[in-house]
Amino acid sequence: MLDLFGQSDEARIGEIAAGYAANRTEAGTDSERRFRDLLQALPVAIYTTDAEGCITFFNRACIDFAGRTPKIGEMWCVTWKLYMPDGTALPHAECPMAIALKQNRPVRDVEAVAERPDGSRICFMPYPTPLRDERGRLVGAVNMLVDITARKQAEQRMMLLTSEVDHRSNNLLAVAQAMLRLTKADTAEEFQTVFAGRLSALANVQRLFSASRWTGANLKTIVEEELRPYASRDGERITIVGDDVRLPPTLAQSIAVALHELATNAAKYGALSGPSGRLEISWETNGAEPLVLHWSESGGPRVNEAPTRKGFGIGAVDGIIRTLRGTITRQWRPEGLVCELSFPEGVA
CATH class of the missing domain: 3.30.450.20 (PAS domain)
Structure with a gap:
């Protein structure tokens, strides 16, 4: 009526x-x-x-x-x-x-x-x-x-949506503030470039959330979006292996930031810094076990030892894993960095 x-x-x-x-x-x-x-x-x-x-x-x-x-x-x-x-x-x-x-x-x-x-x-x-x-x-x-049942249901959905947007906005603002506080650079131009890249990673995953009505994002899409700027035309430089997995918003956003930092470091110092470098990223999950993400670089500059300076990239990844009760292992092999990120089941 x-x-x-x-x-x-x-x-x-x-x-x-x-x-x-x-x-x-x-x-x-x-x-x-x-x-x-x-x-x-x-x-x-x-x-x-x-x-x-x-x-x-x-x-x-x-x-x-x-x-x-x-x-x-x-x-x-x-x-x-x-x-x-x-x-x-x-x-x-x-x-x-x-x-x-x-x-x-x-x-x-x-x-x-x-x-x-x-x-x-x-x-x-x-x-x-x-x-x-x-x-x-x-x-x-x-x-x-x-x-007035339909009207009341619409009002309830609007209240839930408003609450979700408020929560996500506060979360996104907190992440942006942390990035601003921890981003280091020698010049204003370098600072602007680094910070803009990190904001772009957040913006990409926010668009995925919007398309899914804030229910989450697909892992494979996140990986492809973050690594697209570094892919070669023949598609052989970067290998992505893994079934598509639907991630809840918090985990999706965190993985997007972690992948951005890993890709940025690889582009500056690792396998993605030269034309001969290769990167393979894969993940494993069967719905009952933790989500395990593998990052393996090869063909880049030879790695003699682990870096002595712990920049924001490494700190950001470690902080994300720690917040989500996950674990991370790194192996600085001569052929390149091998990294494994493990996230517990049910992270919301």
Whole structure:
């Protein structure tokens, strides 16, 4: 109904139905029939009661709404069970229709939850309106029940999305601040280049998150994106081996940063610094074991010993592994660096 009518229109329809109900007895049988046909044709649940709250009429939409066929003479409401929006049980004798009759006034701007006999629930807004005779005496009431379940679900999804965006934004800002604080360079130009590269790695994985509605990213895509600038035209310089694995956001972002630092170091000092160098990256996981990532360089400048200076690249990788309760091993072989990163199962 919210797709057909705005809230003010819903209230207006309720008032029109109330007017028809209040005057129907004055126009005789034809008017009564036209009135009932009108209410039956409306795609929204509408019913009437007498002054004591006994149901005197309900349209076909009430049956679909309540998941049951109400009975003439039942009290207060066509629904089976009622609840407040917070889940608290709402007795029928305290429902909006009962309040409207007991206090002889329309009830607006309230929400409730109806439970059907099959256990399904529906969020709705009622519009109970007292009916009075020509002397102003209360003779009954008419109520319209507007399904707002889709709207409430959309609101909940929006709240969850907002919360997720807030969390991811704070996380991304923290990572960017850490990179800014730890990035070292001899000149402003070098600093700008290094920092921009690290931000680019974060931006790439954020785009993957956006495409997946923030559910994660595929490992193979992350690897290909990070190593694309270093690949040769013949495709032989870099070898990627491994089945595609879906990574949760935190792990995906961390691996993207780690791969960026490994690739940057390889381009400066290792296998990717010359045309003859080769890089092989692979991973293993069967869904039950930890994710193990292998990084193997060869054909680059000969490595005589492990570097004595621990730059941000090494520190960043170590910090990521430590944060995710993983492990890392490095072997500085003469032909190049061999590195193994292991991430525990279930990292979110």
